[in-house]
Amino acid sequence: MKFCRFNHDRIGVVRGDLIHDVTSLFDRQLSWPTAPGDTIIAQLPAVHAAGMDIANMPTVALTDVRLESPVANPNKIIGAPVNYHAHIAEANADSEINSGRTYTTLKAYGLFLKANSSLIGPQDDISLAFADRRTDHEVELVVVIGKTARHVSRDDAFGYIAGYTVGLDMTVRGQEVPSYRKSPDGYCVLGPWLVTPDEIENPDKLKLSLTVNGENRQSANTDLLILGVARLIEYASAVYTLYPGDIIMTGTPAGVGPVQAGDVIEASVENVGSLRISVIPAQSTVVGSE
Known part of the structure; x- marks a missing residue:
């Protein structure tokens, strides 16, 4: 459903x-x-x-x-920052993405948390946090946890999933830690709905794509994930207690790039859905943006 x-x-x-x-x-x-x-x-x-x-x-x-975000009150939003090999390569080749760091594997880098206040739905707008800094789009398959999970094995992981949705992990580029750069209001987009697991035969084999103003930017398949869905749940639940409604953003493939006010982003995940959302100007100057 x-x-x-x-x-x-x-x-x-x-x-x-x-x-x-x-x-x-x-x-x-x-x-x-x-x-x-x-x-x-x-x-x-x-x-x-x-x-x-x-x-x-x-x-x-x-x-x-x-339509609003299919999850209203997640206890936490968990991100997997470098979970596609091609994205690791592009991150290491782009100084604005890596800010002097060298990315290797997700296990070496770990997970990160986005602020719950960053969450918006598919019919909201993405308001740029910084008028003078680069904000990138990142399309992702999103897993929503359905029941409390701690130290879950990958063999049991699928039993803890409420469903899947489409996500945008919007990201400000810079030197700050990911939890800061990925947490401005509106920088976590979910929608258009939550698809229950019985509708998805294999979440590790789904096409995902993103366009900006009709231009193809990202196109890949979740079969390229370094850590698949079950392994991510195992990995996350080893550190965090996962609660119903917790969001796991599984990572973005190659093709990330900047957006500007006036852009329209369309993102889709096969058998899950599509969302279309507009980017609007920064509403104010952010302290510390100099």
């Missing part, structure tokens, strides 16, 4: 050109303090397994809604 979040936190199932509103199937009453993770994503496996009488749910045309 394709689950979406739309029109100020309604929950829907996308079928063709219609969204079936299934909000009533979820408990949205919260107590304080809340458990870690996204409460809707935590309920998703049980709701999905129980089956839904979609035909009797109210519908709305997909074209008449505003």
